[in-house]
Amino acid sequence: MQITIKLFATLRNNRFDSSKMEYSAGTTVLDVLNNLSISEKEAAIIFVNGRHVERDHVMLDGDSVSIFPPIGGG
Amino acid sequence: MDKILRIDMGSVGGPKAAAKELGEYAGFGGRAMTSAIISKEVPPLCHPLGAENKLVIAPGMLSGTVAAMSGRLSVGCKSPLTGGIKEANSGGQAAQVLARLGFAAIVLEGKPATDDLYKIVINKDGIKISIDNSLKMLPNYDLVEKMKAEFGDKISCISIGPAGEMKMNVASIACTDMELRPTRHAGRGGVGAVMGSKGVKVIVLDDSGMTMRAPKDPEKFRDANKRFVDGLKQHPVTGQALPAYGTNVLTNILNEAGGYPTYNFKQGNFTGASKISGETQAETETKRGGVPTHGCHRGCVIRCSGIYNDKDGHFLSKQPEYETVWAHGGNCGIDDLDSIAMLDFLDDNYGIDTIEMGATIAVAMDAGIAKFGDAKAAIDLVKEVGKGSHLGRILGGGAAMTGKAFGVERVPVVKGQAMPAYDPRAVKGIGVTYATSTMGADHTAGYAVATNILKVGGFVDPLTSEGQIELSRNLQIATAAVDSTGMCLFIAFAVLDQADTFQALIDLINGFYGGQLTGDGVVELGKKVLSMERDFNTRAGFTAQQDRLPRYFSTEAFAPHNVKFDVKDEDLDKVFNW
Numbered sequence: 001m002q003i004t005i006k007l008f009a010t011l012r013n014n015r016f017d018s019s020k021m022e023y024s025a026g027t028t029v030l031d032v033l034n035n036l037s038i039s040e041k042e043a044a045i046i047f048v049n050g051r052h053v054e055r056d057h058v059m060l061d062g063d064s065v066s067i068f069p070p071i072g073g074g
Numbered sequence: 075m076d077k078i079l080r081i082d083m084g085s086v087g088g089p090k091a092a093a094k095e096l097g098e099y100a101g102f103g104g105r106a107m108t109s110a111i112i113s114k115e116v117p118p119l120c121h122p123l124g125a126e127n128k129l130v131i132a133p134g135m136l137s138g139t140v141a142a143m144s145g146r147l148s149v150g151c152k153s154p155l156t157g158g159i160k161e162a163n164s165g166g167q168a169a170q171v172l173a174r175l176g177f178a179a180i181v182l183e184g185k186p187a188t189d190d191l192y193k194i195v196i197n198k199d200g201i202k203i204s205i206d207n208s209l210k211m212l213p214n215y216d217l218v219e220k221m222k223a224e225f226g227d228k229i230s231c232i233s234i235g236p237a238g239e240m241k242m243n244v245a246s247i248a249c250t251d252m253e254l255r256p257t258r259h260a261g262r263g264g265v266g267a268v269m270g271s272k273g274v275k276v277i278v279l280d281d282s283g284m285t286m287r288a289p290k291d292p293e294k295f296r297d298a299n300k301r302f303v304d305g306l307k308q309h310p311v312t313g314q315a316l317p318a319y320g321t322n323v324l325t326n327i328l329n330e331a332g333g334y335p336t337y338n339f340k341q342g343n344f345t346g347a348s349k350i351s352g353e354t355q356a357e358t359e360t361k362r363g364g365v366p367t368h369g370c371h372r373g374c375v376i377r378c379s380g381i382y383n384d385k386d387g388h389f390l391s392k393q394p395e396y397e398t399v400w401a402h403g404g405n406c407g408i409d410d411l412d413s414i415a416m417l418d419f420l421d422d423n424y425g426i427d428t429i430e431m432g433a434t435i436a437v438a439m440d441a442g443i444a445k446f447g448d449a450k451a452a453i454d455l456v457k458e459v460g461k462g463s464h465l466g467r468i469l470g471g472g473a474a475m476t477g478k479a480f481g482v483e484r485v486p487v488v489k490g491q492a493m494p495a496y497d498p499r500a501v502k503g504i505g506v507t508y509a510t511s512t513m514g515a516d517h518t519a520g521y522a523v524a525t526n527i528l529k530v531g532g533f534v535d536p537l538t539s540e541g542q543i544e545l546s547r548n549l550q551i552a553t554a555a556v557d558s559t560g561m562c563l564f565i566a567f568a569v570l571d572q573a574d575t576f577q578a579l580i581d582l583i584n585g586f587y588g589g590q591l592t593g594d595g596v597v598e599l600g601k602k603v604l605s606m607e608r609d610f611n612t613r614a615g616f617t618a619q620q621d622r623l624p625r626y627f628s629t630e631a632f633a634p635h636n637v638k639f640d641v642k643d644e645d646l647d648k649v650f651n652w
Contacts, residue, residue, distance in 0.1 A: 006325050006330070008323075008327065008330075009315060009318070009319060009323055009326075009352075009353060010314070010315075012319070012353070015076075017140040017348075024569075028191075028532070032553065041642070043309070044529060045327065045528065045529055047330050047331060050331055050634055050635065051331060051537070051635075052331075052533070052535065053538075056249050057143040057152055066327075068316075068327055068330075069310065069313040069315065070309075070310035070311050070528075070529075070530075071311060071316060071319070071323045071324070071327060071528065072311035072312075072315060072316060072323075072324075072398070072524065072528050072530060072565075072567045073315075073316065073319075073320070073321030073322065073324040073352070073378070073395075073396050074322060074324065074398060074517060074518065074523060074524075074564075
C-alpha cells in the first residue's frame with residue numbers, strides 16, 4: 001500500500017520533506033519511524049490524516065503521516 | 075524600581091512629571107502592575123481616548139536584573155478596541171532600561187488641551203518633557219533615526235507611528251530592539267491610540283550611568299539563573315526549535331492539524347503553507363545573509379527572532395512572527411514571504427498591530443475590496459491606513475469595524491478584537507481562551523495550542539470539547555503570573571514540562587526579592603491579576619454574553635475535520651470559578 005510521509009523542521013535534515021512510499025498492510029507508525037531511523041524522542045508529534053496518533057497506530061492505504069520534532073512558538 | 079513616574083499631560087501650563095512612592099503597588103510588576111493601576115484608578119465607563127483613561131507602561135518584576143529572558147514590557151489601559159481592560163506585551167530593550175532607571179511604571183495621565191506632540195526623555199539626570207511638532211506623522215523607523223541623531227545610539231525608544239497619532243484601534247506601541255530598530259510592539263487593543271490621545275510621540279530612555287538591579291540574595295539568585303538557563307537550553311523547544319526556525323515553525327504544524335485559518339477563517343488547510351513556513355523562512359534568511367537566530371533583547375537565551383533581508387541582501391524587516399505570517403499570509407490567501415515581510419515592515423513603521431491588520435484585510439477581501447491572494451492589493455491597503463485616507467481610517471478601526479462598514483457577516487472577533495492564527499473549532503482549547511479572556515480574542519492569554527497541538531504540558535485532544543475549560547483556566551492563571559514577572563512567555567514551554575525549571579523561576583523571584591514565594595503563590599498571583607481584570611470589565615459593562623465566540627463558529631463546520639465549536643456556554647461561564 002502507498003503512504004505519504006511528510007517530515008518537518010530538523011527531521012528533514014539528511015532525509016526529505018515529503019515522499020510517497022510503499023509499505024505492506026499492517027504497517028504501524030512505529031514501523032515507519034524505525035524505517036527512517038527517527039527515534040522516539042525525535043518524533044514528538046505525529047498526525048495521520050491531520051489527527052494526532054500514537055506510535056502503535058496502524059496505517060491504511062492512502063494515509064498521510066506527518067512527523068514533527070518537539071516545536072513551539074506563537 | 076522603587077518609584078512610579080506619573081506624568082500629567084493635562085496639567086495647566088504643560089505636562090508635569092512626579093516620581094511617586096510605590097505605596098500599595100509595591101512588589102507588583104508587568105501585567106500585575108498595569109492591571110492593578112487601571113482597575114483601581116481608571117473609571118471603567120470612561121472613553122478610552124479621554125482624559126480619564128491612563129496609559130501604564132511597566133517592566134516586569136525581574137526586568138533590569140541579570141535574570142535571563144526578563145525583558146518583557148507590559149502596557150495597560152482601557153482599550154479603545156475592546157472597551158475593556160488591556161495589557162499588551164512587548165519585547166525589545168525598553169523594559170530592562172526603564173527598570174534600571176528606577177521606575178516600576180510610567181503612568182501617562184490626563185490629556186493636553188492643544189494638539190502639540192510631546193517627546194519625553196528619561197535618563198540618570200531626570201525627566202525632560204518637551205514639545206516637538208517636527209515629529210508629527212513620522213513613521214517609527216524615521217522617528218528612531220531622528221532620536222538617534224539627537225541623543226546618540228545608547229538609547230531605547232517607546233513610540234507610536236502615524237496610526238497612533240490618528241488614534242486608530244489597530245495602533246501599536248513600538249519598542250526598539252538591540253539594533254535600535256522599532257521592531258518589537260505592544261500590539262494589541264489599540265494601546266498606540268491611547269498614547270496618541272495623551273499627545274506623546276516617543277519616550278526616549280537612556281540608562282547610561284545606571285547599574286543592574288541588585289538581588290537581595292545574590293548567591294541564590296545567581297544559582298537560580300544558572301539552573302533556569304540550563305533548563306531553557308535543555309528543552310528541545312526553547313533550546314533548539316525556536317532558535318532555529320523562530321515562531322513561524324508553527325505554520326506547517328497548524329496546517330497539518332487542519333487548524334490553520336485560511337481565507338478569513340473559511341478552511342483549516344492552506345495550499346501555500348509550505349512556501350511561507352518557518353523552515354522556508356529560515357532557509358531564505360540564511361541564503362540572503364539575514365539572521366535566523368537572534369534575540370529581541372539583551373539577556374534572551376532562546377533567540378527566536380531574526381532578520382529578514384530582501385532579494386538583494388538588504389534589510390527588509392525583522393523576521394516576521396508566526397502570527398504575522400498567518401494574518402498577512404495564509405488568512406489572506408497570500409503565499410509570498412517577501413510580500414509578507416514588506417507588510418510586517420509597513421506595520422512596524424506605521425505602528426500597527428499585525429494580527430488585527432491582517433485579520434482586517436481578510437475581512438475586507440471577503441467584502442470584495444480586494445481579491446484573496448493579491449499581495450500587492452494588501453500592501454496598498456496597509457498604505458491607505460498609514461496615509462489615513464477614508465478607506466484607511468475604516469481599516470484602521472480593525473476587523474469588527476471593517477466588517478460593519480462593508481456588511482460582512484463572518485467577522486472573527488471576540489470583544490471586538492480579532493482572533494489570531496488558530497481556528498477555535500479545530501483547536502478548541504484556544505477557542506475557550508478566545509471566548510473568555512479579559513483581553514478579547516488573544517492566543518497568548520492562555521495558550522492551549524501548547525497542549526492541544528504541540529503536546530507540551532500533556533495532551534488534550536484539540537477536536538473534542540472535553541478538558542478544554544480546565545486547560546484554558548490553568549493556562550490563563552499561569553500566564554497572568556508570568557506576564558507579571560517580565561519573563562518572556564516562551565519560558566512556559568520549558569516550565570510546563572520541567573518541574574526544576576519552574577522551581578528555578580520561583581527561586582529567581584525569591585533570590586531577588588528575598589521572599590518565600592511558592593508554586594501556590596504563583597497561582598494566587600495569577601488569579602489575583604485575572605480577578606482585577608474581570609472586575610474592571612464587569613464594571614465597564616461586560617457580561618457573560620461577551621465571553622462567547624461569534625455565532626457562526628458554533629453553526630458552520632470547519633474543513634478538513636468538519637468540526638464546530640461545541641464547548642457549552644454554561645461551561646465557558648465556569649472558567650473563572652475558583
